[in-house]
Amino acid sequence: MTTEMTMDAAALTPVMRQYFAAKEQYPDCLMFCRIGDFYELFYEDAILVARELQLTLTARDKEKKQPMCGVPYHAAEVYLQRLLRMGYRIALCEQMEDPKTVKTIVRREVTRVLTPGTAMDPTLGAEQSNYLASVYMKAGCAALALLDLSTGEFRATEFAGASAWAGVVDELGRVRPVELLYSSGGMLGGVNLAGESETSAGLEAIRTKTAVEDWVFSAEYVVPLLRNHFRVHSLDGMGLGGHEAAAVAAGALLHYIQKTKQGAVEHVDGVRYYERSTCLELDAVSVRNLELVEPLFSGESAQTTLFYTLDACCTPMGKRLLRATLLRPAHELVEIEARLEAVGEAMASLRLREELRRSMDGVLDLERLLARVALDSAGPREVMALAGTLGCLPGVVRAVGAFEARRWQELGESFDALEDLHALVVRTIAEEPPVNFSDGGVIRVGVDAELDELRELSRSGRQALVAIEERERARTGIGSLKVRFNSVFGYYLEVTKANAKAVPADYERKQTLVNAERFTTPELKEYEAKILTAQERSGEIERRIFAELRAALLAGAQRMRATARRVAEIDMLGCFAHLAALRGWVKPTIEDSGVLEFVQARHPVVERRMEESGAGRFVPNSVYLDAEVGPAVMLITGPNMGGKSTYLRQAALLVVMAQCGCFVPAERMRLGLVDRIYTRIGASDNVARGRSTFMVEMTETAAILNTATARSLVLLDEMGRGTATYDGLSLAWATVEHLHDRIGARTLFATHYHELTLLADRLTRLKNLRVTVKETATGIVFLHTVEAGPASKSYGIEVARLAGLPAAVIGRAREVLKLHERAETQQVRESVAVAEPKMQMTMFTPLSQRIVDRLEAADVDGLTPREALNLLAELQRELKG
Ligand SMILES: Nc1ncnc2c1ncn2[C@@H]1O[C@H](COP(=O)(O)OP(=O)(O)OP(=O)(O)O)[C@@H](O)[C@H]1O
Numbered sequence: 001m002t003t004e005m006t007m008d009a010a011a012l013t014p015v016m017r018q019y020f021a022a023k024e025q026y027p028d029c030l031m032f033c034r035i036g037d038f039y040e041l042f043y044e045d046a047i048l049v050a051r052e053l054q055l056t057l058t059a060r061d062k063e064k065k066q067p068m069c070g071v072p073y074h075a076a077e078v079y080l081q082r083l084l085r086m087g088y089r090i091a092l093c094e095q096m097e098d099p100k101t102v103k104t105i106v107r108r109e110v111t112r113v114l115t116p117g118t119a120m121d122p123t124l125g126a127e128q129s130n131y132l133a134s135v136y137m138k139a140g141c142a143a144l145a146l147l148d149l150s151t152g153e154f155r156a157t158e159f160a161g162a163s164a165w166a167g168v169v170d171e172l173g174r175v176r177p178v179e180l181l182y183s184s185g186g187m188l189g190g191v192n193l194a195g196e197s198e199t200s201a202g203l204e205a206i207r208t209k210t211a212v213e214d215w216v217f218s219a220e221y222v223v224p225l226l227r228n229h230f231r232v233h234s235l236d237g238m239g240l241g242g243h244e245a246a247a248v249a250a251g252a253l254l255h256y257i258q259k260t261k262q263g264a265v266e267h268v269d270g271v272r273y274y275e276r277s278t279c280l281e282l283d284a285v286s287v288r289n290l291e292l293v294e295p296l297f298s299g300e301s302a303q304t305t306l307f308y309t310l311d312a313c314c315t316p317m318g319k320r321l322l323r324a325t326l327l328r329p330a331h332e333l334v335e336i337e338a339r340l341e342a343v344g345e346a347m348a349s350l351r352l353r354e355e356l357r358r359s360m361d362g363v364l365d366l367e368r369l370l371a372r373v374a375l376d377s378a379g380p381r382e383v384m385a386l387a388g389t390l391g392c393l394p395g396v397v398r399a400v401g402a403f404e405a406r407r408w409q410e411l412g413e414s415f416d417a418l419e420d421l422h423a424l425v426v427r428t429i430a431e432e433p434p435v436n437f438s439d440g441g442v443i444r445v446g447v448d449a450e451l452d453e454l455r456e457l458s459r460s461g462r463q464a465l466v467a468i469e470e471r472e473r474a475r476t477g478i479g480s481l482k483v484r485f486n487s488v489f490g491y492y493l494e495v496t497k498a499n500a501k502a503v504p505a506d507y508e509r510k511q512t513l514v515n516a517e518r519f520t521t522p523e524l525k526e527y528e529a530k531i532l533t534a535q536e537r538s539g540e541i542e543r544r545i546f547a548e549l550r551a552a553l554l555a556g557a558q559r560m561r562a563t564a565r566r567v568a569e570i571d572m573l574g575c576f577a578h579l580a581a582l583r584g585w586v587k588p589t590i591e592d593s594g595v596l597e598f599v600q601a602r603h604p605v606v607e608r609r610m611e612e613s614g615a616g617r618f619v620p621n622s623v624y625l626d627a628e629v630g631p632a633v634m635l636i637t638g639p640n641m642g643g644k645s646t647y648l649r650q651a652a653l654l655v656v657m658a659q660c661g662c663f664v665p666a667e668r669m670r671l672g673l674v675d676r677i678y679t680r681i682g683a684s685d686n687v688a689r690g691r692s693t694f695m696v697e698m699t700e701t702a703a704i705l706n707t708a709t710a711r712s713l714v715l716l717d718e719m720g721r722g723t724a725t726y727d728g729l730s731l732a733w734a735t736v737e738h739l740h741d742r743i744g745a746r747t748l749f750a751t752h753y754h755e756l757t758l759l760a761d762r763l764t765r766l767k768n769l770r771v772t773v774k775e776t777a778t779g780i781v782f783l784h785t786v787e788a789g790p791a792s793k794s795y796g797i798e799v800a801r802l803a804g805l806p807a808a809v810i811g812r813a814r815e816v817l818k819l820h821e822r823a824e825t826q827q828v829r830e831s832v833a834v835a836e837p838k839m840q841m842t843m844f845t846p847l848s849q850r851i852v853d854r855l856e857a858a859d860v861d862g863l864t865p866r867e868a869l870n871l872l873a874e875l876q877r878e879l880k881g
Pocket residue numbers: 606617618619620621638639640641642643644645646647784785
């Protein structure tokens with residue numbers, strides 16, 4: 001608030017005083033102040049919102065010192081959502097009394113705070129999540145908690161050691177929360193959240209970062225808070241025992257939800273401790289590079305993602321689980337095999353598979369409907385939709401029961417079909433309830449005797465009115481006379497102006513309009529009172545019964561969420577089976593070894609896109625890697641556009657799919673469990689964020705070399721391209737050696753440096769592969785097959801010719817290339833020699849070292865010419881031996 005505005009505050013109207021009081025409580029929120037039919041904003045908020053939403057800025061006073069703008073109450077939702085999407089926080093300051101009944105100014109209070117992480121965005125896609133995150137760091141340990149209020153999913157994790165914070169940032173980069181909470185006094189606030197470190201891309205993407213008071217982040221405060229909310233004695237059962245930091249992060253989230261008054265959040269009925277090591281780890285860079293769930297560049301079509309290609313799920317829960325699974329594929333043999341077995345069985349029977357998938361046809365978003373019931377934003381129609389979904393569940397269990405695989409059996413046996421809850425809703429709510437409560441008729445006939453009686457009363461009352469209308473028409477002879485109702489005047493008799501003369505003396509005038517006169521009679525008043533009281537009372541009863549129903553449903557929240565999880569898994573496995581059958585995919589063999597083998601495999605996304613666009617057929621390829629006995633490193637050379645990147649990505653995607661429990665597009669695949677996939681692929685768009693491409697590349701490479709294990713899969717594409725040729729070559733060279741000698745990870749290394757292919761002579765577990773081309777009279781044709789051996793030449797100039805570079809430039813480039821190749825061959829011979837440690841040693845035998853020492857010791861200035869000549873002769877003698 002500026003000084004000028006504070007001064008104004010002294011002479012404020014009562015409404016403005018209320019406004020300032022609210023604003024003081026929620027200084028970081030845009031204050032939407034309800035005044036009559038509008039939400040009004042004032043001062044800086046008004047200026048900002050008018051600009052962001054292109055609203056007209058007005059003022060409350062003549063001098064224009066109190067800027068103001070507003071949006072109509074009934075259309076506010078759209079505006080609020082737009083601001084939330086921009087990352088703003090909003091406080092709703094509502095009228096707490098009915099203006100009609102209050103003589104003085106109505107009381108106003110902030111009833112709810114909307115923030116990107118707490119508000120439900122109605123346009124949120126079924127497969128998307130709306131995570132609110134919170135981070136907490138204490139000595140050597142960094143914790144992260146995530147909550148999706150739209151489904152009730154709530155989990156927390158911890159990272160330890162020197163790279164604990166990097167772990168949190170990486171997880172944030174993968175999960176992409178919309179809002180992040182951190183301790184206002186914590187070190188994170190100042191240092192890392194400002195986005196200073198190289199690894200903070202995960203943080204930069206989060207628009208809304210909210211500082212929460214420091215004291216909230218303490219076990220003393222949050223542990224009882226969590227225990228009370230979940231109604232448990234100890235948090236150990238949720239896996240939080242011994243994970244105090246994770247509990248603190250989770251507790252801070254719960255505190256925030258309560259502080260921002262999100263209403264009843266019974267559907268948030270537990271928090272789960274999770275560990276990343278139980279899954280195949282994918283860092284944020286790889287998730288992005290491999291386009292697992294989002295296209296590489298935002299705004300591009302999502303059709304390039306693995307998620308898009310694999311999503312044949314029938315339910316929103318299935319879609320969300322598929323997406324989450326792609327980000328965290330399994331790393332346990334037993335788990336993966338259980339899924340593959342289930343998929344295989346469902347794939348084998350078209351009839352049973354179709355029955356299973358059809359059984360989920362009517363299943364809507366159980367978790368989100370439940371969340372709406374909990375947050376009290378569900379109307380009668382939503383509750384009926386929930387019932388519709390509950391009604392489908394017995395069919396789902398039946399369909400699952402037809403299978404024999406262990407996983408299907410487990411899912412079927414633990415499946416709670418929630419028949420009691422379904423029956424309860426159906427028993428209580430009318431078959432086709434109105435959208436709004438005020439219309440009445442939400443509760444089914446027969447549920448409450450008093451309600452039925454009152455309804456009968458108002459029905460007969462309305463019939464009586466029809467009778468009155470008819471009788472009065474006959475009595476007055478006015479054919480157009482009508483009995484009508486409005487909320488201000490109640491029931492009345494309406495007569496057109498022209499007929500006003502014929503009105504009898506016992507009519508009491510109520511209101512005069514341009515064309516008509518309105519009257520009442522004592523009899524009409526009496527019926528009016530009867531009908532209105534009956535309606536009011538039945539409204540009360542309907543609301544009470546609805547609230548009871550809501551409470552009963554919420555009491556079953558935990559069961560519903562457990563069922564939703566089962567539906568999600570059934571759906572995802574059904575989807576995998578469907579794809580396997582449709583596209584002829586095969587079951588991968590998973591084992592505990594260092595092997596990665598696929599035969600005649602295809603890139604699932606590229607293949608599908610080629611099919612859809614009619615761009616020809618994808619050429620299948622094979623690979624064989626074995627970290628234990630070799631070959632562990634494959635060096636892939638070949639022309640641009642030859643298919644190197646596609647080959648690399650294909651390997652990673654197949655590993656991800658297999659470890660998710662999905663069949664794969666190949667003739668055969670054998671996979672020793674992969675603990676982590678690392679990718680360093682192509683140029684990223686970090687340049688736009690002000691970082692050099694080379695710096696990013698080296699940071700990513702450093703992360704790989706420092707953390708990859710013998711069980712990892714490493715993909716390196718075009719390493720070293722961002723710097724001078726020899727720098728790049730040397731770095732790539734040393735990197736390959738390190739991966740080969742020290743780490744022994746399964747590695748695919750695509751490169752333009754042909755010099756590297758010479759490494760195959762020296763590194764026993766390295767092999768060369770090349771993408772092939774056919775040279776024809778008119779130029780080169782890409783065959784896209786991968787075969788053993790190094791590429792014979794670069795073809796870069798050929799590709800440039802295909803791209804349409806002028807003939808003169810192409811000709812000259814060929815000349816320059818020849819010159820360089822001659823010089824380079826020489827240089828490379830030398831570098832191979834240097835790379836051999838043995839040869840390096842021969843430069844410094846003990847003998848020559850003595851000569852060097854003597855030369856170094858000689859006092860050149862003090863030597864006479866004769867002494868110098870003697871020394872020289874002596875040294876020469878020694879050398880000649
Ligand atoms: N096996 C394949 N079958 C059919 N088309 C393929 C195959 N592999 C790649 N392609 C197509 O060839 C084109 C080039 O592939 P890719 O980008 O993988 O080549 P590259 O060798 O990595 O090129 P650069 O070195 O320029 O990055 C892409 O359009 C891709 O769809």
